[in-house]
Amino acid sequence: MKNFWSIFNFAWGNVGHSALSMTFSTYFMVYVTTAMFAGVSKSQSSKLIVMITTLVFAIRIAEIFIDPIIGNIIDNTNTRWGKFKPWLIGAGVTSAVLIAIIFSGIFGLSRFNATWFTIIFIPAFIIFDVFYSFRDVSYWGMIPALTADSHERSLYTASGNFGGLGQNIVTIILVPVVTSVTYLFTGKHDEGQPGWTAFGVLIGVAAIACSLIVAFGTHEKKSALREVTKKKTSLKDMFWALSHNDQMLWTALPYLVYGFGNAATTGLMFYMFKYVMDKPGLFWITGAIPTIAGFFTSPLYPVINKWVTRKTIYSVSMCAMIVAYLLLIFSTDNLAVVVTAMILYYVPQGFIFMAVILTLTDTIEYGQLKNGSRNEAVTLAIRPMLDKMSSAISNGVVGWVAVAAGMTGTATAASITPGGITLFKAVAFWAALILHVLALLIYIFKVKVTEKKHGKIVDELQRQLATEGISGEEDSNRLAASHVAQPASEGLLPLASPVDGTTQSLADVVDENGKVGVAGKGIAIQPTNGNIYAPFDGHVVVLFTTKHVIGLRSDDGLDVLIHVGLGTVNMRGEGFINHVESGQSFKKGEVLLTFDRDKIRQFGYKDTVIVLLTQGKQVDQAHYTSEATVHHGDNLAKVQLK
Template structure:
């Protein structure tokens, strides 16, 4: 049966629904972030204070810009704490989805409030306006962060495999680019149209900006509901092994001790600063340098088209090209775009070419996936998993870059005279030089630094992540890490389980498996590629690579069946499951088929390993002897001490 071939398994309806739902979540989420990080400052500089004198308006613009920078920087330390709150949340809907909905609803309502100019309070009392603005903006930012941390925190909860995580992240990035860049296409038409309906004037007035905020907020809420209703958090043994609640101290210590998080974060900080600052000034480029504000939609159209190409392309290219090379390609494109912007910013054709190169980047996808994979790295190194906490790092960095971006954009608007009703005809050569210095030269330096840091200091690759997962499994087998918290239980009586051979073949003692699976269990060198249920029980989880799955017997015996050595690198190719996670199973049910020939062609051993994840609870276990077995034969009788909650 060595040449046995198995046909490719197609995605189930549940898997398709889950992917679509997760992708829709970032549509509204990115639109919200774009409105807050980019167009809020545009609104502040061009519309919020139009009814006051230019001198007072500039003071209020400077005040708002400064307050936003201070608030967002001050909240940087809050995001890991928010991640810790999410991590420690336990509800019937999971720990991520409730915060998705709550965060989106609250932040969307407050977005409308700030785009209303806090209901015009600045015209009545500027001091009271400043106080109210600070309070509202802080609450808005906190609840936006809850939604952001929860959204990306779901990636490792949905899947334990690096490649599958790449699919979800690519889908989220794909729709995120639509949400972000779609704003660029619709912001001028929407703000102009609704201003016209309210005043009869073809301009971007306060009424148009308010309508813009209402539309963005509504999209954000609907997208969050799509994630909440359409996705499911998976519960696997590795996640459960790190389910202990963490303290605030644990959060910061865990981040500091995880060197890969620190280097990945620095690379992302440099990249994001360049990206967000440039996006923030593109409107000013079209309005004041090129002199064609009504053609600003082109920037969004180009970004959307390029996003349509790059995001779906990522998982395909990643089959043949490593993350680091994809990051390199994206950053070189970004660097070339800045050179074009610097020397050809007055030529529309060159600007469009620059926009294509600027948006042809895989950096955000690579960074998010690298951060996601650093979760298992941190769990192996420090013993703490902290999914949402680790992924809170990215929104925390977004706060920093968003703060600096808002400050830079606001400063450019004031120093270059690009405020209020000014037009391209009012802008001098000195103004344009000042604009380019902040808009293009500085981001160019940041993008180069991001490339250097990531290429030379980040070590979490796809291969490295697979090795980490394998090592965690070995630690589970040996009892070095445990699924259950022994402090929560007391030992009562003993339960016996007859464990049947899950596959046909020759028995091998676990200690004789060459890669070091030390613990309690056994292995079988298979003669065919069919895996059967070894007892009555339930499917606990399945790695997205499908080479590993967890089961629990009716007596509470928890076990993992692992097919092959290093087969995690096959990313699920050649493996077909015949069950759903959570499904009840009977001894002898066909659970998995695998392609032995394909495994051998890849240079891997197809040995089937079965080990028990609670070795400390096993009272008695007979030794296995080297003999041939047929699936259904009794291999071991396991006596398991019963755990009762205190």
């Protein structure tokens, strides 16, 4: 696989980040309610817990509305290192350092000086939250910059989700690390401040290392679709584009609803093992199950998705989680039932995440086609924004339930009342169950951007770009310069045959549906082999992600579009191999593409090669060859531009 190392490094980039995310979004409130205010009186600690819960909830909700702005800032970033790398490094290091400081209780102030703790905690948390968002948005926003192919995007997304095992590792090592370090410093076998401080430092170091790996181990690719939208986007234009991308909004809504329920359940899972089941030592199960599952779900998703649609994967996964909730509602005293529920609850989450993130990614091209605006980082900022909303709910709910149910400080399972357990189940399971059912229904009936539809959208976008001769400001300037430097463009421009075969008039071409005639100016060739050669010296204007169409521009300023096969867009690149990339220069006679003629026919399509002149009214006249048979390099046409 030519992109193996890029995908591998991308996966590592999320190991440290997902560990940091899980540490803060899920276990910060556990730390707050169990160790942050150790030594403070119960009444005072309860007040401080409520204060922290309220502050975190309010700040995170406020930060939510900044995430699209963060995405817009990233989208408007243009450096020689690319759009995302500066944020991956700078924001990644900053947020990692701050997580260690926060988990130190702001250097111990939480236990000795509540006033100064509060004064420092608020700005530290805001800065952490903002830079965490910059790092998160830039990471997932890279996917459409690394590839525009839907299948390759599934590989990157799957690898990123596989890198999410960092959050499961956190769950596994949390108790052992915290208790071991605490014992080392205090001689007590509990979750004390020394252990939490060491844990925060460990997570911070891992997050920094992984940010550097993804920053230096992946590279953005140039493409006409991205180059044409290099102009800066104002906040007004950004919000207009987002509000008019209905499929992005319908994809986001069920993920948000699902996230609310899932965040409440995940945040309260530790309390179930400690206060409901009285088995805190078994909490590692909730980390082991998704960790093991991650080794299978992430690599399996792209394989399954080749045969089963995203919507089907999402629906089956959601149904499994619904069954898990039913098991937890009616039986938390049977370990076998609980483990079964944990499997049904955690295993599908990777599939759900990948289905949603891929759908959101595909809505980038949907929005570009519909609104004429391409918002990569902004669109993918929606997902971390939704996660942040869920995290805010989780932190708020966990703190409230812990206090209301008496699950704080030195409380034990024996001290929890039946009313407390009922309250716990109502929030952690019943409410979450209802939200999951609602999310499933919304996704099934309102999300319309399927893999097949996305392929057609990208095909249409790139067809527009190639046909209209759009390839970005840089190419336009280069073309203008070439016309000045090369007066030959004012005469007849030569076009050689890009393939061996027999020639055919466009009017006589019969497509895969039996329709006669192809619109446009050009000529068709029935190939005798599967190689497409460069018909002149020039560069690639656009290479379709489905690889069956390539747009070229000669050094003399002639634009052509070579379309391999009829109906082959539905093959999604299978059977095609590109030997050049968008923007790459070539010499006449170089192999640009290879295609499997037998596979095309196996799919039921035709392998006819169409050569189109794409400069419309700029083409004054074209003289096509009268030869019935041509070899690559032979004269195919001479074109006069106005």
